[in-house]
Amino acid sequence: MVSSPMSPEVEKLVNAGKLSRDDGEKLSKLTTGAFCVHKSWGAGRVAEWDLLGDKIVINFEDKAGHAMKLSFAVGSLEVLPDDHLLARRVGDLAGLKALAKSDPVGLVVAALKSHGGKMSLDTLEKFMSPKVLTASEYKSWWTAAKKALKDKRHIVVPAKRTELLVLREEDASPGAAMLLDLVNARDLKAKLAAVSRLMKDIDLVNDPETELKPVFEEISSTVSKSWRLNLKDSLHLLVARDELQDEAKVAELPAGSLTLVELMRENRAQLADAVNGLPAAFLGRVYRVFPQAFPERGWVVESLNHLTRTGGRAVAEIASVLDANDELDVLAEFLKKAVRNRQLSTDLLIWMCKERKGKAESVFDMDLGNAILSALEDDHIAGGPKRTGRLSDAFTEDVGLVPEMVADADADEVRLFGKRILATPVFDGLTRRSLMGRLIKTRPEMQALMDEGSQSTEQMALVVSWESMEHRKLELEDLVKVQIPQNKKDIQIAREYGDLRENFEYKSARQHQAVLLRLQSKYERELRNARGTDFVGVGTESVGIGTVVDLEDVATGEKETHSVLGAWDGNPDKFILSYLSEMAKAIIGKKIGEEADIPTDTAGTRKVRVTGIRAYRTEPPLA
Known part of the structure; x- marks a missing residue:
């Protein structure tokens, strides 16, 4: 390796054994006017050499005229090239401020080149604020810079603060550059971010079948190694791969690729x-x-x-x-x-x-x-x-x-x-x-x-006869075991007829399914709330559930007899009233001699008088 040229004055110190050759070469680069950076004091510029006095004077940005012993300077200072942004900030701050306003993309590129092609957003902000821009100016500047960078495919702007700003080679193909991003990503989340960027820029991939093959292979390999330790991110990355495949219209994944089905089965x-x-x-x-x-x-x-x-x-x-x-x-x-x-x-x-x-x-x-x-x-x-x-x-x-x-x-x-x-x-x-x-x-x-006198919750059970309850149970059983299963078969058969959007049989069967399921819910709810009774032993002082009532039409004198029974017992042909019917509600609670207005078939009312009340059943029915 060829050594860097050394200053004659420094050469004398090296020959005298006061400096090592490596330190001498580095000190020779710290000549007057050279730019440098110290990890604590930041960037600066060499103002003066004093080799006889064993010191070098640095004008740091916030610490001008700072003297350092030669050995300490050599060990703690890093020489900056003249085009490094820190050097430009020290040597031409006004020009850098002008560049920030006129060409934010150019400034970002220069910053990335000064940092090996990658840098965090925090690092960029520390460089810019408050020397080049104030804190408030930086926020609006970065918002504008992001918009300008949106179409610059050779610069990867991170979606999250924790990810890196990356400079790609401009002459590299988009597929190759984005694959490199994916391979170089340090963890599953970073790889997922790379896939997201690739999906966003998929229009730049000229030959998806060829260019994306190594991408798919890399993802499959990564997930195969990682899912046991991090299933959530592994699943996320694999699903993102399949989304990318669809987006790029790639027919098949490379042979041997881990599939979503395999990962799901393994981790049920x-x-x-x-x-x-x-x-x-x-x-x-x-x-x-x-x-x-x-x-x-x-x-x-x-x-x-x-x-x-x-x-x-x-x-x-x-x-x-x-x-x-x-x-x-x-x-x-x-x-x-x-x-x-x-x-x-x-x-x-x-x-x-x-x-x-x-x-x-x-x-x-x-x-x-x-x-x-x-x-x-x-x-x-x-x-x-x-x-x-x-x-x-x-x-x-x-x-x-x-x-x-x-x-x-x-x-x-x-x-x-x-x-x-x-x-x-x-x-x-x-x-x-x-x-x-x-x-x-x-x-x-x-x-x-x-x-205040509203009905208590204890009175709210649905009163039904044992006979009607058994009948309702049979109806529910027929629904659950016969009608709904048959409807499901009808749906499956109709599905085979073709395009579901134009399939009348399928739509009709699905509509009927909704009706059957609603009816099932209704029957189940009613049966849960029902209280069975045989109507034996009811009081006859007034009209109530389980009584037979004699009525007389006040206007015509016509007589009629009705039985007031359970919620599901109504049968007009047999003059049996459900206690929930409007007519039953009108007469329940009335005593002999009292009158009530009951509804008519023409939506009006007629006045009747209660002339007799007796029990519907005095003994339990025969089994």
């Missing part, structure tokens, strides 16, 4: 936690391969398992995959059980509210409303940081939610729901009144809830 137990870290845009790809990763019915079980363990963004994707594979009935059954057992996450409850006219239509009912109130109340009682703030906002700020929830619900269920709203400590008084206002606007009969 940890998959839900790993998926939680994925961006929303990637979640759909993960869940769409579930049927392939976990064949037969395993993918359905795995999907439902994820529903209660993943975030809100995943919930919608899982539901979409189940729906696309004609498993909406399975989803509905899972949601119903989860609602009853209060096993739903805040995200899932919010999703069900948003999807009340879509995938969650069959389970959007009073059970869901009570589950939401329970979740909010549990959080309120627990104290500490609130976990259900978004759920509370969804419930109170969506003005259509409560009205749609109570519109077709049983009156007793709505009454109980209203009482919970009035009694819950979760909401302030204004919010409670607002919610009740929405409820009463939809169900005006609930205005009585505001009165």
Whole structure:
């Protein structure tokens, strides 16, 4: 190696044994006017040599005229080339300030070249502020510089503060340069950032099949080595690779590449936690391969398992995959059980509210409303940081939610729901009144809830005859075991007819599925709330459930007899009234001799008088 020329004066010191040759060569570069940098005092310029006095004088930016012993200077100073930005800041600060304003890209390039082609954004800011620009000037300058750098493909601007600003060789092909970024990336997150940049600049790749092959191989190799230690980022990187493949329209990955299906199968137990870290845009790809990763019915079980363990963004994707594979009935059954057992996450409850006219239509009912109130109340009682703030906002700020929830619900269920709203400590008084206002606007009969004498919750069971209860159970069994399974087969058959967008049979079968699932939920809810009775031993002092009533039309004198029985026993042909019917409500509580206005078929009313009351049944029916 050829040694650098040495100053004659320094040569004498070396020959005299006062300096080593290496130190002599370095000292010779620190000639008057040379630029240098000290790790503590920063950049400076050599002002004076005093070899006889064993010192060198440096004008540092913030410490002019600083004298240093020769040996100390040689050991602690680094010589800067004249074109280094620190040298230019010391020697021509005015020119550097002008460059910052006129050519921010040129200044960034010069900064990168001064730092080996890579530097952090913090390093750039320390160089610029406050010498070249003030702190406030730097923020606006960097914003403008980023815009100018956007189209400069040879400069990689990091998406995150923790990543590096990188200068590429301008004559390198985009694919080669970006591959180099990927290979040189130090960890999974850095490699993921490199893939993101590559995807953004995919239009610069002329031959994706050829240029991206080493990219795909590098990613597969990296993930194969890393997933056991860092599954979340490994999964993220592999999904990003598949997204890149689609974006670049590359037909096949290189032979032997690790696939998403293989990674998912290998990590089934940890998959839900790993998926939680994925961006929303990637979640759909993960869940769409579930049927392939976990064949037969395993993918359905795995999907439902994820529903209660993943975030809100995943919930919608899982539901979409189940729906696309004609498993909406399975989803509905899972949601119903989860609602009853209060096993739903805040995200899932919010999703069900948003999807009340879509995938969650069959389970959007009073059970869901009570589950939401329970979740909010549990959080309120627990104290500490609130976990259900978004759920509370969804419930109170969506003005259509409560009205749609109570519109077709049983009156007793709505009454109980209203009482919970009035009694819950979760909401302030204004919010409670607002919610009740929405409820009463939809169900005006609930205005009585505001009165002190409103019905107690203990009286709200649905009274039904044992016979009608058994009949309802048989109807539910037929739905669950015959009609819904047959409908599912019809959907699968219709799917084979072709394009689903123009497939009338498929659309019709799916619409019928929604009807059947809603009916199933209704029957199940009613049976849970039902209280069976044989009507034996009822009082006859006034009209009530389980009585036979003789009526006389006050205007015409015509006589008629009706039996007031359970909620599901109504049969006009046999003069049997459900106690929930309007006519029954009009006469219940009346005594012999009292009058009531009952509805007519023409939407009017007629006045009748109670002339007799007796028990419908005095002994239990024969088994």
